[in-house]
Amino acid sequence: MAAVASRSRLAVRGRFRRRRVPTAALSYALAVFFLIVFLFPFLYMFGTALKPNTEIYTWPPRVLPNNPVWTDFIAAWNGAHFSRYFLNSTVVAAVSVVTNVLFGSMAGYAFARLRFPGRNLMFLLVLATLMIPNAVLIVPLFLMMKDVPLTDPGGWLNTYQGIILPTAVTGFSIFLMRQFLAGLPMDLDEQAEIDGCNLFQTYWHVILPLSRPALAIIAVFTALTRWNDYTWPLVVANNPDLYTVQIGLAGFVHTHVAVWNLLMAGAVIAAVPMFVVYAVAQPYFAQSLSALGTGIKE
Amino acid sequence: MRSRVVPARLLASRLAWPAVSSARRRRYLAAYAFVGPALVLLVVFAVVPMYYSLWVSLFDYGIAGSNEFTGLANYLHALHDQLFWKSLGVTSIYAVCSAALGLAWALGLAALVTQRLPFMGWFRILYFIPSVGSIVAVATIWLWMLDYNLGLVNYWLSLAHVGKLPFLQDARWALGSVIFIGAWIGASYNLPIYAAGIESVSRELFEAAQLDGARAWQRFRHITLPSIAPITRYTVIMAIIGSFQVLGLIDVLTNGGPDNGTLFTIKYIWEQGWDFLHLGYASAISLFMLLFLFLVTWQQLRAGRA
Numbered sequence: 001m002a003a004v005a006s007r008s009r010l011a012v013r014g015r016f017r018r019r020r021v022p023t024a025a026l027s028y029a030l031a032v033f034f035l036i037v038f039l040f041p042f043l044y045m046f047g048t049a050l051k052p053n054t055e056i057y058t059w060p061p062r063v064l065p066n067n068p069v070w071t072d073f074i075a076a077w078n079g080a081h082f083s084r085y086f087l088n089s090t091v092v093a094a095v096s097v098v099t100n101v102l103f104g105s106m107a108g109y110a111f112a113r114l115r116f117p118g119r120n121l122m123f124l125l126v127l128a129t130l131m132i133p134n135a136v137l138i139v140p141l142f143l144m145m146k147d148v149p150l151t152d153p154g155g156w157l158n159t160y161q162g163i164i165l166p167t168a169v170t171g172f173s174i175f176l177m178r179q180f181l182a183g184l185p186m187d188l189d190e191q192a193e194i195d196g197c198n199l200f201q202t203y204w205h206v207i208l209p210l211s212r213p214a215l216a217i218i219a220v221f222t223a224l225t226r227w228n229d230y231t232w233p234l235v236v237a238n239n240p241d242l243y244t245v246q247i248g249l250a251g252f253v254h255t256h257v258a259v260w261n262l263l264m265a266g267a268v269i270a271a272v273p274m275f276v277v278y279a280v281a282q283p284y285f286a287q288s289l290s291a292l293g294t295g296i297k298e
Numbered sequence: 299m300r301s302r303v304v305p306a307r308l309l310a311s312r313l314a315w316p317a318v319s320s321a322r323r324r325r326y327l328a329a330y331a332f333v334g335p336a337l338v339l340l341v342v343f344a345v346v347p348m349y350y351s352l353w354v355s356l357f358d359y360g361i362a363g364s365n366e367f368t369g370l371a372n373y374l375h376a377l378h379d380q381l382f383w384k385s386l387g388v389t390s391i392y393a394v395c396s397a398a399l400g401l402a403w404a405l406g407l408a409a410l411v412t413q414r415l416p417f418m419g420w421f422r423i424l425y426f427i428p429s430v431g432s433i434v435a436v437a438t439i440w441l442w443m444l445d446y447n448l449g450l451v452n453y454w455l456s457l458a459h460v461g462k463l464p465f466l467q468d469a470r471w472a473l474g475s476v477i478f479i480g481a482w483i484g485a486s487y488n489l490p491i492y493a494a495g496i497e498s499v500s501r502e503l504f505e506a507a508q509l510d511g512a513r514a515w516q517r518f519r520h521i522t523l524p525s526i527a528p529i530t531r532y533t534v535i536m537a538i539i540g541s542f543q544v545l546g547l548i549d550v551l552t553n554g555g556p557d558n559g560t561l562f563t564i565k566y567i568w569e570q571g572w573d574f575l576h577l578g579y580a581s582a583i584s585l586f587m588l589l590f591l592f593l594v595t596w597q598q599l600r601a602g603r604a
Contacts, residue, residue, distance in 0.1 A: 024415055031410060031421045038425050038486060041439045044450060048442065061453050103336040110332035117326065122337060129344040133542045135564045136588050139571055139581040140347035140354055166343040169336045199328045228432040230546035231564070235572070246434045246546065253438055253550050260442050267435035278430045282423055285430075289490035 045271075048264035049073065056260045076265035079256070084241060085248035086269075088160075092233075092244060093226040095164050100222045101215050103169040108177025108214075109203050113189055123178070130171040138235045141166055145236055158239040166232060167225075173218045176288070180214035181207065217288040220281045227274055245270045355582035359575065372582035382583055384558055385566040386590060388473060389541055392562065393594075396477045397537035400484025401530065407485065408492035409518060422493060428486040437550035440479050441466070469559025472552050476560055479547065484540075488533050495526040535595050542587060563587050 043063065048056065050068035077083065110116070111123050145162045148155040156162035188210070192202040208215070233244045243251070249270045256262050278285060355372050357365045376382050411422040428436060443450050444465040452462040465475045499522055507517050545564045552560040554569070563583065571580030 027410060027413055027415060028417075031418070034407060034410075035421060035424060038428055038482070041436075041443060042427065042431065044443065045435075045439045057448060059448070059453075061448060061450050063450070103339065106332045107336035110329045114325070114329040114332070116329035119329075122333060125337070125345070126340065129340050131539070132344055132348065133539050133588070133591065135542050135567055136351060136584045137344065137347045138567070139577050139584060140350035141343065142571075143354060143577065144347060144350065165339070168343075169339045171340065171344075174336055199325070199332075203332070224430065228434075230433060230549075231543065234545070234568075246432055249432075249434045249438065250546065250549050253434075253441070258445075260445075260448075263438055264442065267438045271431040271435040274430045274432060275427070278427070285426065286423070286490060289494065 042271075045264045045267050048260055049268045051261045053261065072261045072265040073269070076252070076262045076269060079262060080248055080252040080266065081240065081243075082245065082248060082266070082269055085243050085245045088163075088242060089227055089245040091160055092163050092229075093223045095160070096167060096226045097219045097222045099164070099168040100170060100173040101218050104173030104177050104218055105208065105211060105215060106203070107169070107174045108181055109207055111174070111178040112181035113186070113207070114199070126171045126174050128171075130175065134231060137166070138231060141232075142235050156236075158237055158242045160242075162236045163233055163242070163244070167229075170222075173222065176218060177211070177214055180211055184210060213284070213287065216281065216284045220277065220284045221288060223277060224274055351581045351585060354578055355585055357578040359577040359579075365578070368578070372579045373586070375579065376582055376586055381558065381561065381566060382563075382586070385561045385563040386587070388559070388561055389563045389587075391473065392477055392480060392544070393538050393541035396480035396484060396541065397534055399477070400481035401488060401533055401537065403481060403485035404488035404533075405492050405526075405530075407489050408496055409522070411489070412493050412496045422490065425486055425489055428483050433483075433546040434550055436479070436483065437547045440475070441551055444475055466552055467556060469555075469557040472556060472559050476544070476547060476551060479551075480541070480544065484537055488537075491529060491533060492526065495529040496522055499525045531599065534598055538594060538598070539591065542591065 047062075047064040049072050050070070051065040051072070052067060052069045055062070055065050055067070107126070111119065111126075142157075145156045146154065156165075184207075188206055189202055192206045197205065227244075228246060229244070230246045230250070233247050234250075237243055237247065240248075240251075249266050252266045253263055356367060356369055358368045358371070359365045407425060411418045411425070444452075446452060446462060446464060446467055449465070451465065455461065455463060464471050466472050503521055504517060507521055512520070542562075542564055544562055545568060548554060548560055548562055548565050554561045554565045567580045567584050567587075570576045570583065
């Protein structure tokens with residue numbers, strides 16, 4: 001039986017090898033073509049951001065500058081208060097990461113490993129919130145933020161809490177954490193309890209250290225979505241002091257029409273932090289999307 | 299063994315709450331403490347606003363807080379508002395076209411990069427970059443690439459003797475451009491999801507099919523496609539929901555124009571709510587949109603199951 005199997009595998013491999021060379025060449029040609037399709041715009045972004053003013057309106061256009069300069073970045077940075085936008089985006093992303101990791105893991109722990117009345121109903125509610133498009137929420141949330149009781153007129157519009165709170169914990173964070181923790185053996189909790197841990201100690205000393213991969217995925221995805229968020233920050237912040245990088249860049253595009261080198265420098269400023277995050281945390285992105293890909297099938 | 303105990307326990311907790319032992323009650327309280335913060339946030343910032351928007355949609359919100367109860371007037375107005383229907387049309391065309399193009403593109407590339415060939419992992423990593431670059435930055439780059447006079451794309455077209463095309467100046471071309479950019483981002487984002495799905499299809503099934511003489515296309519058609527159907531259903535639904543959230547792209551590229559050719563529903567909600575301060579009406583539109591989304595999604599789920 002084993003002999004038959006191995007012989008058939010050999011046969012497969014032999015067939016594969018005969019046709020392999022042209023197929024592989026075609027595959028690589030396609031792969032490189034689409035690499036250009038996906039990445040060329042970013043190359044052009046960097047190329048234009050390095051052009052001096054004299055080179056942006058040349059015809060025929062060139063992708064890379066003859067005489068690269070760094071001054072566009074400084075001009076863009078100062079021209080639109082990007083330092084302030086950077087601070088705002090960083091605060092929003094950082095606080096959201098902490099709240100999502102903390103509250104998401106707490107709720108995920110309870111949903112995956114504790115039994116309590118109403119658990120399924122509550123989890124259904126979590127899943128339901130995943131399906132609500134934010135377009136439906138912006139009007140009521142705006143009015144709620146405007147009329148927060150016991151605040152000055154204007155409520156929490158133009159405040160960090162106003163920007164952060166609606167996504168301080170997302171259904172996605174809870175769902176991901178619950179799926180991950182449901183896969184850990186239950187003996188862990190029982191053993192911890194025998195050792196005298198209460199539930200909070202079990203969560204803190206046993207479960208959290210084991211769920212680092214899931215926590216990393218939540219942190220990375222929260223940082224990405226909050227940094228790149230556009231609609232809600234636009235609604236809740238109309239004071240430039242509270243603009244995030246995305247809102248600031250969109251405004252910059254409207255005030256500096258066709259000053260392409262500055263606009264591309266602004267785009268670089270807005271995009272590069274997440275490129276760095278991706279470069280550092282790439283395995284977690286891959287894992288979370290694979291988890292999605294294989295998880296949906298089950 | 300456990301399964302026999304559970305229903306009794308649940309029954310006890312439901313019918314005779316006071317009879318539950320104090321130790322167990324303490325456990326329940328601890329569990330509620332764990333889910334509490336997250337649940338309160340979700341209820342306050344997702345569930346309550348859903349109902350509040352229903353309430354708001356029954357009012358005529360004026361400037362400076364004056365508002366008047368007008369019942370269903372906003373909804374009746376929406377029924378006769380051509381711009382609203384236009385925006386639903388634009389959004390639907392975008393949703394169908396960019397989802398179809400983007401998902402087919404993602405699936406094709408996923409089949410490409412999951413081949414067992416050297417360096418395919420690198421391509422897979424690099425293809426994801428458009429999804430990481432922020433939507434506003436991406437829109438700004440494409441605004442430059444598609445510029446009528448100086449844009450690189452029109453330069454290439456002039457080299458090919460096609461002549462300049464009004465990518466963002468003509469209503470139809472503008473919607474086409476936005477669809478392409480949406481598909482470009484969608485392909486990048488969905489590729490890893492499909493790739494993981496393809497990789498989880500069992501190797502044995504493939505090898506058996508190969509032994510039976512199935513060609514690559516037949517294997518893809520009869521093994522890969524059916525086994526990733528649930529993923530496709532999910533990505534289609536997410537793409538449709540996503541098409542109601544393209545404000546960043548639109549604000550930079552076209553601002554809803556020209557001739558309202560790219561007036562997406564989310565853009566129209568924004569205009570009504572914050573340019574004209576008709577927040578009640580904006581709310582009614584958004585709920586109409588949700589109903590529309592619900593019907594489409596339901597249809598999609600049904601089609602997927604049939």
